[in-house]
Amino acid sequence: MARTTISSLFGSSPVTPLQSHMSSVQECIVELIPFFKAVLKEDWSKAKEQQKKIAKLENEADKLKKKLRLHLPKSLFMPISRRDLLEVLTMQDKIANKSKDIAGIIIGRKMTFPKDVNEKLMDFVQRCIDASMQAQKAINELDELVETGFSGREVKVVQDMIKTLDDIESDTDKIQVKVRAALFKQEKDLPPVDVMFMYRVIDGIGDLADLSQRVGSRLELMLAR
Amino acid sequence: MELITSYGTIFLILACIFGLFMAWGIGANDVANAMGTSVGSGAITIKQAVLIAAVFEFAGAFLAGGQVTKTIRKGIIDAELLSATPELLVYGMLASLLAAGIWLLVASRFGWPVSTTHSIVGAIVGFAAVGIGVDAVHWSKVGTIVMSWVISPALAGAFSYWLFRSVQKLILNRDDPFESAKQVVPYYVFMTGFIIALVTMFKGLKHVGLEVSTVESYSYAFAFGLVIMFMSMMSVRKIKLDPAADKDFQFANVERVFGVLMVVTACAMAFAHGSNDVANAIGPVAAVIGIVQSGGEIAQKSVLPIWVLILGGAGIVAGLLMYGRRVMATIGKNITELTPSRGFAATLAAATTVVFASGTGLPISTTHTLVGAVLGVGLARGIGALNLNVVRTIFLSWIVTLPAGALMSIFFFFTLKGIFS
Numbered sequence: 001m002a003r004t005t006i007s008s009l010f011g012s013s014p015v016t017p018l019q020s021h022m023s024s025v026q027e028c029i030v031e032l033i034p035f036f037k038a039v040l041k042e043d044w045s046k047a048k049e050q051q052k053k054i055a056k057l058e059n060e061a062d063k064l065k066k067k068l069r070l071h072l073p074k075s076l077f078m079p080i081s082r083r084d085l086l087e088v089l090t091m092q093d094k095i096a097n098k099s100k101d102i103a104g105i106i107i108g109r110k111m112t113f114p115k116d117v118n119e120k121l122m123d124f125v126q127r128c129i130d131a132s133m134q135a136q137k138a139i140n141e142l143d144e145l146v147e148t149g150f151s152g153r154e155v156k157v158v159q160d161m162i163k164t165l166d167d168i169e170s171d172t173d174k175i176q177v178k179v180r181a182a183l184f185k186q187e188k189d190l191p192p193v194d195v196m197f198m199y200r201v202i203d204g205i206g207d208l209a210d211l212s213q214r215v216g217s218r219l220e221l222m223l224a225r
Numbered sequence: 226m227e228l229i230t231s232y233g234t235i236f237l238i239l240a241c242i243f244g245l246f247m248a249w250g251i252g253a254n255d256v257a258n259a260m261g262t263s264v265g266s267g268a269i270t271i272k273q274a275v276l277i278a279a280v281f282e283f284a285g286a287f288l289a290g291g292q293v294t295k296t297i298r299k300g301i302i303d304a305e306l307l308s309a310t311p312e313l314l315v316y317g318m319l320a321s322l323l324a325a326g327i328w329l330l331v332a333s334r335f336g337w338p339v340s341t342t343h344s345i346v347g348a349i350v351g352f353a354a355v356g357i358g359v360d361a362v363h364w365s366k367v368g369t370i371v372m373s374w375v376i377s378p379a380l381a382g383a384f385s386y387w388l389f390r391s392v393q394k395l396i397l398n399r400d401d402p403f404e405s406a407k408q409v410v411p412y413y414v415f416m417t418g419f420i421i422a423l424v425t426m427f428k429g430l431k432h433v434g435l436e437v438s439t440v441e442s443y444s445y446a447f448a449f450g451l452v453i454m455f456m457s458m459m460s461v462r463k464i465k466l467d468p469a470a471d472k473d474f475q476f477a478n479v480e481r482v483f484g485v486l487m488v489v490t491a492c493a494m495a496f497a498h499g500s501n502d503v504a505n506a507i508g509p510v511a512a513v514i515g516i517v518q519s520g521g522e523i524a525q526k527s528v529l530p531i532w533v534l535i536l537g538g539a540g541i542v543a544g545l546l547m548y549g550r551r552v553m554a555t556i557g558k559n560i561t562e563l564t565p566s567r568g569f570a571a572t573l574a575a576a577t578t579v580v581f582a583s584g585t586g587l588p589i590s591t592t593h594t595l596v597g598a599v600l601g602v603g604l605a606r607g608i609g610a611l612n613l614n615v616v617r618t619i620f621l622s623w624i625v626t627l628p629a630g631a632l633m634s635i636f637f638f639f640t641l642k643g644i645f646s
Contacts, residue, residue, distance in 0.1 A: 004254070004552060005338035005592050005615060006261030007559035009599055013609020075614045079606035147476045147564065149389065149606045152398025 011076050014068060014085055015142045021064040021089060022139045022215075025096045028057035029132050029208065032099055036125050039106055040118045051103040058100040065093045079146055080222045088139070088222075091215045095132055095208055102204045109197055114186045117179060117198075124175045124205055131172060131209035134165040135216055145223070155223050165216040172209040176202065228312045232645060233517045236315050243322035244510035244533075245540040250329045251341050251502050252544025256282060257552035258592040259498040260491060262575075262599065264553050265560025266568030268487035275550050277488075278495045282545070283538035285499025285583075286507075289425045290537070292586035293501050294529055296366075297345065297508025298515070300586065302353045306361050311516045312646065313357060318509035320637035321348035321630075325505070328630050332622075338615065339622045340590035344630040345505040346370060351631025352638040373587040374623070377578050378597025385574030385601035392566055393605075396479065406482040407461050413569070414457040414489050419450035420577050421493050425500070428584040453489060460485050476564075483565035490572040497579035498591045499538065505588065507537035562609045570607075571598040593619055 035050035068089060072082060105111070113121055138161040141154065148154040179202055187195045229236070260274045269277065307314050325344035332339040346367070353361045399405040423446035426437050437445065461482055470477040511529050516522070575591070575598040582589045596615065603611045 004258050004261065004336070004556055005619070006258045006595060006599075007265070007556040008336075008338075009596055009612055009615045010265070010560045010562060010608075011610035011612040013562045015609050073614075075612060077600075077603055077611040077613045078609065079603070144475050146607065146609055147474075147566075148397045149393050151393050151606075153400075154398070 011073075012071060013146070014072060014076075014078065015146055017064065017068040017071070018085065018089060018092075019139055019142065021061060021068060022092050022136045024057065024061040024064055025092050026132060026136045028054055028061055028096045029099045029129055031057065032103065032125055032129065035103055035106075036122060039111070040113065040122065042112060044107075044110065048107060051107045054103045055100050058096040061093060061096040065089055079150060084218050084222050088215055088218045091211050091218065092135075092139075095211045095215075098204055098207050098211065102201055105197060105201055105204075109194070111194065111197065111201065113198065114183070114190065117182045117186070120175065120179045120182055121202075121205075124172065124179050124202070127168065127172045127175055128205050128208040128212075131165060131168045131212040134161065134168055135212040137161055138165065138216055138219055142219075150223060158219065158223060162216040162220050165213055169209045169213040172206060176206045228645060229315070229517060230520060233520075236319070236513055237517050239319055240315075240322070240510045240513035241536065243319055243326065244506050244536060245543075247322050247326040247329075247341075247345075248503065248506035248537045248540025249544035249547075250326055250333075251506060252282075252541035252546075253548035254329065254333045254544075254552060255341055255502055255592065256495070256498060256541065256545050257549045257556060259494055259595065260553055261556040261560065262563060262568045262572045262595060263487055263491035263494065264557040265563045266484075266487055266565045267557075267561075267563075268484040268565045268568065269491055271550060271554050271557060273488075274491065274553055275545060277491050278545055278549075279542045281492045281495035282499035282503070282541050285496035285501075286503035286538045286541070287499075287531075287534050289428065289496070289500035289580065289583050290503050290507075290534060291529060292428050293504035293583050293588050294508045294511055294534075296370075296586040296588060297349070297504050298512040298529075300366050301346065301349050301363055301370075302357075303361050303363055306357065308522075311522070313642070315513050315516055316638050316641040316645070317349070317352040317356060317634070318512045320352050320634045320641055321345060322506070322509045323637050324348040324351075324630055324633035328626065328633060332626075337622055337625075338592065338619050339626045340592060341502055341505045342588045342590045343374070343623060343626045345509070346588060347627035347630030348634035349509070350627075352634040355631075355635045356638045356642075370587060370589075373582060373589050374593065377582055377587075377589040377594045378600075381574045381578040381594045381598035382601030382604070384577060385570045385598040386605050388570040388574055389567065389602045389605045389607050392570060397476065397566070402476060402479045403466055403482065406479045407464070410461055410482050410486050411454045411458045413486050413573070415450040415454035417450075417486075417489050417493050417573055417576075418453040419446050421496060421580055422446035422449040424580045424584045457485055457489060476566075480564050480566060483569055486569045487565040487572070490569050490576060493576040493580075494572045494595075497576040497583065499541070500583035501579050501589060502591055503534070503537040503541060506540060507533050510536070567599075567602045567607050570602050571595065574598040574601060 031050055031054045035047060038047035038050055138158055141158045144154050183198060256278050260278055263269055264271060264274045304314060325348045328344045329341060350362055350367055395409045396402050396405045423442060426442040426445060464481055466478055511533050575595040578594050579591050602608055
C-alpha cells in the first residue's frame with residue numbers, strides 16, 4: 001500500500017542505529033583485555049582466538065556503519081547536523097578498527113613485552129577501554145537529548161559525562177608516559193625493530209582513548225547547535 | 226427552470242451519490258492522515274482511533290461544519306450571474322464533486338499527497354471560470370482561500386513549536402518530569418477542550434437550534450474544558466511510576482502520562498477534520514439541493530438541511546471503516562519514532578488551526594496543516610528524523626491538483642450539460 005503523506009514525513013531516526021553501532025564497537029574493544037592477558041602470558045593459541053574474535057566484531061561494527069550511512073539521505077531533517085553525526089560514526093568506527101590493528105600487529109609479530117612494562121601496559125589498556133565506555137555512556141544519552149529537545153538538565157548531564165571522558169583521556173596520557181618510560185629503560189637490550197613496533201602498539205592503544213574523546217567532543221558540538 | 230423541475234429528482238440523487246463518493250474518499254484516505262500522529266505515537270490503538278474518528282468526525286461535521294460548507298457552496302462562485310440559468314450551477318457542482326472524487330482516487334492510488342480541499346476548490350473554480358465566465362468567480366475569496374493554504378501550515382508549525390517548548394520547560398527539564406507531567410497535562414487538556422469548544426460555539430451552533438451569546442460561549446467553553454480536565458485528572462492519577470520502564474529510556478513513564486493527553490487531542494483532531502473537510506463533500510451537494518428545492522431559485526438564504534451534514538458524516542465513517550482503518554494500520558507501523566509528547570504538540574496545534582479555519586469558513590488542508598505542525602516540533606529539535614522530501618511533493622501536488630481538478634470538472638461540466646440540456 002502506498003505510504004500516506006503523514007507516514008512518509010517520518011524518517012527513521014539515526015539515534016538508535018548510532019547507539020547500536022557504538023555498543024558493537026564497545027563489544028569489540030573489551031575483547032582487548034582477555035587478548036592482552038593471553039599475550040602477556042605468552043599463551044598464543046588463546047591470543048590468536050581472541051584476535052579472531054576482535055576481527056569478527058570489528059567486521060560487524062563495519063556493517064552497522066555502512067547500513068547507517070546508506071540511510072542518511074540529505075533530505076533528512078534531524079535535530080543534529082548530518083556532518084556531526086557522520087563524524088561521530090567515523091570516530092566510533094575507528095575505535096574498532098584500531099583495536100583490530102593492535103591485535104593484528106601483536107599476533108603477527110608474536111610480540112612479547114619486557115616484564116616490568118607488562119603491568120603498566122595492562123593498566124593502560126584498561127584505562128583506554130574506560131574512555132570508550134564513557135563515550136558510549138554519553139552516546140547512550142542521545143535519545144534522552146532528542147526527547148528533551150537538547151535543552152535543560154539533560155544537556156548538563158551529558159556535559160558532565162563528556163567532562164569525565166576528558167579526565168579519563170588525560171589520565172591515559174599520563175599512563176602512556178609511564179609505559180613509554182618503562183620501555184625506554186629496557187630498549188637498549190631489545191631488538192630495535194621489535195621496540196619500534198612496541199612503541200607503535202602503545203601509540204595505538206593511546207589512540208583508542210583519543211578517538212573516544214573525539215566522539216565526546218563531537219557530541220558536545222551537537223549540544224551547542 | 227423547466228429543466229430543474231423535470232430533472233430535479235435525478236439531480237438530487239446524483240448529488241447525493243457523488244457527495245457520498247467524495248465523503249467516502251475523504252474517510253478512506255484523509256481521515257487516516259489526520260489520525261496519523263495519534264496512531265503513530267502509540268497512545269491509541271487502531272480500534273480506538275477508528276472509534277474516535279467515527280464519533281468526532283461526525284460531531285465536527287455536524288456541529289462546526291456549517292461555515293466551510295457555506296463557502297464551498299456559495300462563497301467561490303457569484304451565483305447572481307446564474308439566476309437565469311440555475312441548471313449550470315447544478316451541472317457545475319455535480320461535475321466538481323465527480324472530478325475531485327476521481328482525482329482523489331487516482332492520487333491516493335499513486336500515493337500522491339493531494340488534498341481534498343485543493344481538489345474541490347480547483348474543480349469549482351475551473352468549471353466556473355471556463356463554463357460560465359471568468360467573472361463568475363469571486364477571485365478575492367479564492368485568493369484568501371489560497372493564502373490560507375500557505376498560512377495554515379505555518380501557523381500550525383509556530384504553535385506546535387511553542388507547545389513543545391512549553392512541554393520542555395514545564396515538564397521534561399524539571400527535576401521530577403513524571404510528577405510535573407501529572408500536574409501539567411490536565412491543563413493542556415483544559416486548553417484543548419476550551420479552544421475547540423469556544424470556536425465551535427462562536428460560529429457553528431445556530432443550525433442545531435442553539436443561540437449562544439459571547440459571554441455564554443466563554444462560560445460554556447470554560448465549563449467544558451473543566452469537565453474534561455477533571456476526567457483527565459482521574460485517568461492521570463491512575464498512572465503509577467513503573468521504574469522498570471525507565472531503564473533504557475528515562476522518559477518512558479512521562480510519555481505514559483502524555484498518552485492520556487494524546488487521546489484528547491486525537492478527539493480534537495478528528496473533530497477539526499470533520500468540521501473542515503466534510504464540507505468538501507457536502508458543500509456542492511447542499512448547493513444542488515438548495516436550487517432543486519426552491520424550484521430553480523438560486524436561494525442565497527436557504528439554510529443547510531441537517532440531513533446533508535449527516536449524509537456527509539455517514540459517508541466519511543463508511544470510508545473509514547471500509548478502507549481507512551487499513552491505511553491507519555500502515556501509518557501506525559511506519560511512524561514508530563513519534564512519542565506522545567510530540568504527537569500531542571503537533572496534533573493539538575494542527576487541530577486548533579483547522580478549527581479556527583473552519584470557524585472563519587476557510588477550506589484548508591488538514592493533512593498539510595498537520596505536516597506543518599510536525600515540522601514545528603522538528604524545528605524545536607524534538608524529532609529524530611523528518612523527511613523533507615514530503616514538503617517538496619506537497620508543493621508539487623498543489624501545482625498539479627488545482628489544474629487537474631479544474632480540467633476534469635470542466636470536462637464533466639460540458640458532458641452533463643450535453644446530456645441534460
